[in-house]
Amino acid sequence: MKKKIVDSLQQFSKGMFVPVLILPIAGIIIAIGNILTNARLATYLPFLKSPLINGFGKMLSGSLVSVLVNLGIIFCVGLALGLSKEKKADAAFTALLSYLVFINAMNIFLSITGKLVPVDKLRGSGQALVLGVQVLDMGVFLGIILGILVAYVHNKFCNREFQGAWQIYGGSRLVFIILIPVVVLLAVACSYIWPPIQSGISSLGNFIHATGNFGIFTYGALERLLIPTGLHHLVYTPFLYSQLGGAATIGGKLVEGARNIYFAEMADPSIAQLSSSVIWDARGLSKMFGLIGACLALYHTAKPENKKKIKALILPAAVTSIIAGVTEPIEFSFMFTAPLLFVIHAVLSGLGMVFLNIFGVRAIGPNGFIDFLLYNLPLGIAKTGWPKFILIGLVQFVVYYVVFRFLIEKLNLKTPGREDKKEDVQLYTKKDYKAKAEGEALSKDNEEDMAAIIVDALGGKDNIKKVDNCYTRLRLIIGDVSKVDQQVLKEQTGANGVIVKGENVQVVYGLQVTRVRKVVDKYLGISAE
Structure with a gap:
C-alpha cells in the first residue's frame, strides 16, 4: 500500500x-x-x-x-x-x-x-x-x-x-x-x-500564517528534504497557487496563492508595498547563495590530487544553480555519500527563509538570478527590499561554507574528492565533466551510442516499461530494478544521481534531461507524442 x-x-x-x-x-x-x-x-x-x-x-x-x-x-x-x-x-x-x-x-x-x-x-x-x-x-x-x-x-x-x-x-x-x-x-x-x-x-492557511516563522521554516526545510523522492513540488505548489499562500483583492479581482499575488501586484503600479505572502516564493535564496558556499567547501576539503577534478564537477553545477536555480547536480553530489549534510542543507534553507521574513524582505527568487533581476529590480527597493535579500544570501553563503567545511573535516565525510579509493574520482576527466555540464555528451555524433548505453544500463529495451521526464530527471518504470547499473549511468552518461523506489527509477541529468529523453525515446522507437 x-x-x-x-x-x-x-x-x-x-x-x-x-x-x-x-x-x-x-x-x-x-x-x-x-x-x-x-x-x-x-x-x-x-x-x-x-x-x-x-x-x-x-x-x-x-x-x-x-x-x-x-x-x-x-x-x-x-x-x-x-x-x-x-x-x-x-x-x-x-x-x-x-x-x-x-x-x-x-x-x-x-x-x-x-x-x-x-x-x-x-x-x-x-x-x-x-x-x-x-x-x-x-x-x-x-x-x-x-x-x-x-x-x-x-x-x-x-x-x-x-x-x-x-x-x-x-x-x-x-x-x-x-x-x-x-x-x-x-x-x-x-x-x-x-x-x-x-x-x-x-x-489551515490561517494556522500556517499564524505560526509565523516556525511555519516558514517547516515549509522551507520540507521543500528541500523531499528532493530525493521528487515530491517536493507537492510542498510548494499549494502555497504558490492556492489560498494556502494567501489571498488578496487586486484590481477588483480576488487572487489566491503567493506567486499569483506577487505577479498581480507587479502589474498594479498603485500598490506601494508588496504583501507578506510572497515569502513562500523565496526558495531561490539557497540556490543562489547557500549551495554555492557548500560547493566551495566541497572543493576546499577535497584531497589535493583531486581538486582539479572536483573543480570541473562543482563549477558548472554552481553556475547552473545560480543562473537557472537547478540544484540537484549539487545536492546529489553529497546527498547519499553524506546524508547529514543534506539534512543540514534543508535546515539552513528553511532558516534562510525565516530571516527574509524577519527583515521584511518581499523579493522573490524562485529560479535563479535571471528571474530575481527581472522580477524585483523594476519594482524598486521600497516594494521588494531586494538588497537585503542579497545581504542575507551572502551571510547564508558564509554559514553554508563554514558549517559544511567543519562537518566534512571533523567527521571525515566521504564527499566527492575525499573517497578512500583513488579510482573513484579518476573515473571522470575534466573533459568528461565539461561535456556533461554543457550537454556535449549528447552531441549529434554520439546520440545513438549514448542512448544505447543508457538503455543497456537500465537493463535493456525489454526491461523498460515507461519513459518520462520532469524538469531535471528521467523518470522510468522498470521491470527488474536489479538490472539497473547505477555506476554506468553516473560514469558514462553524465547522470548526477539515480533514485530507485520500487519499480520507479529516476535518473538525474539536470537541464539536459529533455534532450536525454528525446534520444532514449528515439532509440526505443517510442512515439514522439
Whole structure:
C-alpha cells in the first residue's frame, strides 16, 4: 500500500509539471511589461515614455494576469495532459470540455437551490466568477480534481472501440460520454461538500500564517528534504497557487496563492508595498547563495590530487544553480555519500527563509538570478527590499561554507574528492565533466551510442516499461530494478544521481534531461507524442 501511494504521488508530481512550468513564463512576461511601464526607468531611458511602448507594456502585464486568475482550467487541462498515458491531445481537449460542463452544471444547481449570492456581494461569500460563470470558488483545486478524474477515465477507456453504427462513439468520444454524468454529479456533490472543505483550507492557511516563522521554516526545510523522492513540488505548489499562500483583492479581482499575488501586484503600479505572502516564493535564496558556499567547501576539503577534478564537477553545477536555480547536480553530489549534510542543507534553507521574513524582505527568487533581476529590480527597493535579500544570501553563503567545511573535516565525510579509493574520482576527466555540464555528451555524433548505453544500463529495451521526464530527471518504470547499473549511468552518461523506489527509477541529468529523453525515446522507437 505504501508503495502504491508513493508511486501515485510521484505520478501526480510529474503531471503537475505541465501546468506549473508554464506559469513562470507568464511571470517573466509580466515583469517585462512592468519594466516597459516603469516611470523611474523612463527617467533614464526616454524611449520608455513612448505611448506605443508604454501601452504595449500595459498590454503584456494586464493580459498575462488573466492566466493567473484562471488557474483552474489551466491545471485541469495541464494535469489531464501530463497524467494521460497516450492520446494526450484528446485527453486535454476532453478536460477542457469537462471543465465547461462542471462550472455550468454547478451554476445551474446553485441557482435552482437558491444558493447563488448577488454578484455585488461575491467578496467573502466563497463564490466567484469563473470564465464569467458564478460558482463556488474552488480555485486551483477544481482544476486538480477534474484533471485527475479526466486522466483516470481517459486512460481506462480511450482505446475502447465499438463496431458498426456505434463505432463513432468509441475512443475519446466514449471518454467524454462517460464523464458527462460523472462531472454533473460531481458538481452537485461539490455544492454541498466544498464549503466545509473551503473553510478548512482557509483555517489551515490561517494556522500556517499564524505560526509565523516556525511555519516558514517547516515549509522551507520540507521543500528541500523531499528532493530525493521528487515530491517536493507537492510542498510548494499549494502555497504558490492556492489560498494556502494567501489571498488578496487586486484590481477588483480576488487572487489566491503567493506567486499569483506577487505577479498581480507587479502589474498594479498603485500598490506601494508588496504583501507578506510572497515569502513562500523565496526558495531561490539557497540556490543562489547557500549551495554555492557548500560547493566551495566541497572543493576546499577535497584531497589535493583531486581538486582539479572536483573543480570541473562543482563549477558548472554552481553556475547552473545560480543562473537557472537547478540544484540537484549539487545536492546529489553529497546527498547519499553524506546524508547529514543534506539534512543540514534543508535546515539552513528553511532558516534562510525565516530571516527574509524577519527583515521584511518581499523579493522573490524562485529560479535563479535571471528571474530575481527581472522580477524585483523594476519594482524598486521600497516594494521588494531586494538588497537585503542579497545581504542575507551572502551571510547564508558564509554559514553554508563554514558549517559544511567543519562537518566534512571533523567527521571525515566521504564527499566527492575525499573517497578512500583513488579510482573513484579518476573515473571522470575534466573533459568528461565539461561535456556533461554543457550537454556535449549528447552531441549529434554520439546520440545513438549514448542512448544505447543508457538503455543497456537500465537493463535493456525489454526491461523498460515507461519513459518520462520532469524538469531535471528521467523518470522510468522498470521491470527488474536489479538490472539497473547505477555506476554506468553516473560514469558514462553524465547522470548526477539515480533514485530507485520500487519499480520507479529516476535518473538525474539536470537541464539536459529533455534532450536525454528525446534520444532514449528515439532509440526505443517510442512515439514522439
